[in-house]
Amino acid sequence: MQQYYISIRPHYVVADKGCNRFFISVSGEKVHSVSQDMNHLHSIYKQVVSTSQDVRRAVWMVGKNFQEKQKKILELYLTRTTGAVDNDELVEAAELLSTMAGTRLEEGTAAAAAVAESSARRSFGQFLENFPVTLQGQPPSKRQRCSSGFFEARAFYDKWRMDQYSLRRDYLLSHFNLRRPSAGKVQRMIGQEGWTTNCPKAEVVVRLWKPPTKKMVETDPYVGHCVAEQAWTGLALKDFGPPKGLGVVATRIFQPDYIICDYHGQVIPAAEGRAMMANLQDEAGYLFFF
Secondary structure: OHHHHHHHHHHHHOOOHHOOOOEEEEOOOOOOHHHHHHHHHHOOOOOOOOHHHHHHHHHHHHHHOHHHHHHHHHHHHHHOOOOOHHHHHHHHHHHHHHOOOOOOOOOOOOHHHHHHHHHHHOOOOHHHOOOOOOOOOOOOOOHHHHHHOOOHHHHHHHHHHHHHHHHHHHHHEEEEOOOOOHHHHHHHHHHHHOOOOOOOOHHHHHHHOOOOHHHHHHHHHHHHHHHHHHHOOEEEEEOOOOOOOOOEOOOOOOOOOOOOOOOOOOOOOOHHHHHHHHHOOOOOOOOOOO
C-alpha cells in the first residue's frame, strides 16, 4: 500500500478532477470496484485470491495466543465498519499487525486447513459449478450463495454477471453475421428474449458488429442459395437504352458493409483495369473496381 501511494498513485492524480479516493484509475477518477480490479490483478499474475474474510480469519488464528487486551484491540479493529476511529486504538492495532508480518500458518494445523478450505471453496470454477452462466438464468441471490458455502462471494457474483453479459452480447451478434443490424431490430430481439437487465444496449451491439470474413461469406448457406438461384433482394434490372442497355439498380437503401450480390466476371489487377479504362472512348465500360 505504501509503495502504491508513493510510487504509483502520484502519476495518475489529476488536479482539476480533485479525486480524494485512495485508489484511483489511470484517468485520475475513483475506482468503481477495487475488489474486481484486485481479482483481475491476481488472475494476471496467477496469485491465489484472498478475500477480506480470509485475512480476518488468518489474523484471528495467529493472534489467538495474544493477551486478552490485545485480542480486544484486534476485535475492535477487524469488526469496525463505520463510525469514527480512535487514533490510539488504530496505532495499537497497527503495531500488533506489524508483529504478525512474516508469520506463516504451519501446514497441517487447523488454522491452515481452515484457510485452505476457504480458498478452495471460493474458487470461481466451483462457483460456476453451483451457478452455471446461461442466457436466461438469474444471478444467484445472497441467500443462495451463502447456502452453498460462498459467504464472501460478491466478486464472484459480479464476475458471473459480467460473463452472462458477454454471453448475451455474443448471442445477439451471432444472429447478424452477414449484415449490420439496425438498433430497432436488435431491440426487438432483446424484447423477444425478455431481457430487461444485464444485457447490452441495442446501440452497443450495432457498434460492435464487424463485417464478415471472406471465409464466413463463402461458407454461409444463405449466400450460397442467393448465388445459386440469383435471388438477391433489393435489386432490379433496368433498361437504360442504347448504348448502355441493361443495368442493375437498387430498389432499397443498403447499409455499409452489406452484401448486395455476387459479381460475375474475370478478375484482373487494378493497374490492368485502369489501362483498359484509359483506352475506352465513347463505348460503355463494364469494369468494377474493388
